[in-house]
Amino acid sequence: MEEEREVELQVEEDSEAGRETEIPPPQLAEPGTQGIIRGRDLFGYVGIEAVLDQMRRKTMKAGFEFNIMVVGQSGLGKSTLVNTLFKSKVSRKSCTPSYEEKISRTVHLKSVSHIIEEKGVKMRLTVIDTPGFGDQINNENCWDPIVKYINEQYEKYLTEELHITRKRRIPDTRVHCCVYFLPATGHRLRPIDVEFMKRLGKIVSIVPVIAKADTLTMDERLDFKQRIRQDLQASGIRVYPQKEYDEDVEDRIRNDKIRENIPFAVVGTDKEHQVNGNKVLGRKTKWGIIEVENVAHCEFANLRDLLVRSHLQDLKDVTHYIHYETYRVRRLNESNASVSGLSALPLENGITEKYEAQSQL
């Protein structure tokens, strides 16, 4: 005798026109999770490997950008080192400035750009100098202008990337590498070193070097380096190449070798001398000539190989895919949280949510 009555909540049905396009979902290229990808053997030559040449051609035509920042107290030989690295007068050395010019009140950054070319490869090299760092009596927060500068470059890039109409090639002024000069005291890291590297290691790739290393004997050098490495580890400072970003076993092996050797003990010069009938770059002293490019004398060649010959592209990639992305995530989350008082947790995918929701509304 009971009558059944049902309440029907009317669900609005998606009124899509039932288009049956089979769309494979974009798949993240993680090995082993591809699903519908099949391998196929080629029965003969196709020409796929020609794509490498095509890529090479295009990049050579477009040229490269590299932005390197040098940080350290005055007189440590930063400008000389940069000039030696790039074999040209990239930075103007500030030799014995007058007393008034010498100590500036704050750290102000100077960036100078040059275009250099080698064997058809064009590079726009920007060197960012930081005079005044660590020179004051009270050096607290001397890293602030530097952190600000680095973040400003990220901001510039982000803004351009978010434009509706954006440039075909976004100008890249982000700092790819920060070379930090440690004075060759032979002891340990100083508080300013630790503070600086701690903060900056999170936003940029730091390459620490021991400057004016010709004041250390080989043994002193080894001990000093070991102590520095210990200090770095103890303070949780991550310098380039960071362990977490090793992509595969080969990378790890290669980078481990580098990690065992940092910080590189360097000597810089732009003067040439005759040694055994060859012209070499070196510093002439009463007790001998220190050959800069001789690996038995100092590790300049190792530094140059790391920065320029083998890891330049990697430095740029780490900056772009890791440091910049970290900045971007932080920045976008900040804006979200500040505007919506509603959600305590920022939405994971801000704009995508809007897309999805819009299509359902």
Add this chain to the structure above:
Amino acid sequence: WRLPPPDKNARPLSLSGHVGFDSLPDQLVNKSTSQGFCFNILCIGETGIGKSTLMDTLFNTNFENFESSHFEPRVKLRAQTYDLQESNVRLKLTIVNTVGFGDQMNKQESYQHVVDYIDTQFESYLQEELKIKRSLHNYHDSRIHACLYFIAPSGHSLKSLDLVTMKKLDSKVNIIPVIAKADTISKSELHKFKIKIMSELVSNGVQIYQFPTDDETVSKINTAMNGHLPFAVVGSTEEVKIGNKMVKARQYPWGVVQVENENHCDFVKLREMLICVNMEDLREQTHTRHYELYRRCKLEEMGFRDTDPESKPVSLQETYEAKRQEFLQELQRREEEMRQTFVQRVKEKEAELKEAERELQGKFEQLKRLHMEEKSKLDEKRKSLEDEMSSFSKKKAAAELLQGQAFTANSNLKKDKDRKK
């Protein structure tokens, strides 16, 4: 990786020795090699025109091919991804084929499905790019880099379906038109056919992909090839012995059409252009031109602007935040609405249920009353029955007593009589 802009405020500097950054292109290429390359081709053409065969021939392998029926109610797209390797280069190739294109009676909607597919791939990329936590580095790019449009070898002119479709696609993808099954056209007819096709494309404003001529290394060959468009191709995976070699060919009673013979067809040219010379350019154009156009249109459609009415640059994020506020409020309102509707419905239902309950209760009570009445009636009857029974038993007892008395009186009399004798 983004390419840098041409420079305005940097001085050229000469190097006094070998620095070593000439290895940069190699560094970049090595990284790309270890990651692998992605290339996605879309083949549009009627059923049976030879799309799958051409792909097999182009890439010298055997992809999974299904023969489609001619009775598909709608145009569908079927995408398959393959992992190919040549020396140390890994290529993730995705081939997208149209299924049922040109088979329907009414072809008005045919191009729409293709356009939708292409847009969907752009959309996925855009969504990934706009995510907060994104992984573009590892993203499997599914955007179409090259679209091979297969023209039927009629020898006359383009079909209207061809023109309409290509017009809709030319701003979304790099179109490379090819004349399929070119072994059915003679050389002179082919020449006229090509000219007719190109002039029709030009007069209808269809922009097909032009091989780039800005790089001196390849400008000569590209310019020459641009003059041979559309390529007349023949595909075959079967091999025929010519001289002492086995070549890919199609054997007829009147001769053998060799696929890789440039006198017979333009297959070699297509392979040169598509793979060996311009693959990277196709990918670049897709990303920097077609995708950017899609992105711009999509964002503008959603109301984002680069400058607000007072012409101050407003960041995308700020506009987005404003819209998000709007959206969240709208969402709240809808939620409220739904909640109220729900509450309403619940109330109604409750009322109904109560009504039903009341009715039931009423019925129950009625029944109960009936029962009570019946019961009391029965009780009465029982009582009267019992009364009858008791009065009957009384009568019976009295009758028995009387009978007993009569009997003893009789027996006394009998005794008396006996004694008297």
